Amino acid sequence: MLFLDYVEVFTNYYSKVYKQLLYILNDPFLAEDLAQEVFLKFYRNPPEKEECIGAWLFQVAKNVAYNHIRGENNRIHREIKACLFKGTEMYSPSYAQEEQIYVRQVLKRMDERDRTILILKLSGYSYEEIAGVLGVKKTSVGTLIARAQRRFKELYEKGV
Numbered sequence: 001m002l003f004l005d006y007v008e009v010f011t012n013y014y015s016k017v018y019k020q021l022l023y024i025l026n027d028p029f030l031a032e033d034l035a036q037e038v039f040l041k042f043y044r045n046p047p048e049k050e051e052c053i054g055a056w057l058f059q060v061a062k063n064v065a066y067n068h069i070r071g072e073n074n075r076i077h078r079e080i081k082a083c084l085f086k087g088t089e090m091y092s093p094s095y096a097q098e099e100q101i102y103v104r105q106v107l108k109r110m111d112e113r114d115r116t117i118l119i120l121k122l123s124g125y126s127y128e129e130i131a132g133v134l135g136v137k138k139t140s141v142g143t144l145i146a147r148a149q150r151r152f153k154e155l156y157e158k159g160v
Contacts, residue, residue, distance in 0.1 A: 020123030
């Protein structure tokens with residue numbers, strides 16, 4: 001790919017990748033850092049097929065975000081153990097943080113396809129790009145989104 005192609009891909013997809021990461025991580029600064037990491041990966045090792053750029057970027061962004069979350073969860077787990085061992089008191093998170101945790105728990109209980117389609121939709125991907133990621137027809141994306149939203153609502157209201 002030429003340099004101009006990278007600039008064009010960055011211009012066309014940065015906001016979508018950033019939004020996707022923001023929805024997963026709920027931290028604008030972290031989402032910005034990881035979005036840069038996604039585009040560095042794209043620059044260093046672009047996908048073989050140019051028509052798959054959106055799907056490739058989504059997958060890399062998702063993997064980068066989940067790897068970060070796993071690392072943070074491990075760090076938090078170690079810190080909690082250290083605090084418990086030392087006998088120090090842990091502070092409870094604010095209501096907003098608790099809500100974010102709850103939403104993530106609900107998303108984790110959903111099947112991969114429903115979770116993916118909701119994140120893609122909220123990140124601003126088009127129906128065509130969502131269809132490409134999921135491997136379905138563009139005409140069925142709206143129905144799949146509606147079903148995923150309904151399942152999320154059911155799980156959310158049921159209480160994880």
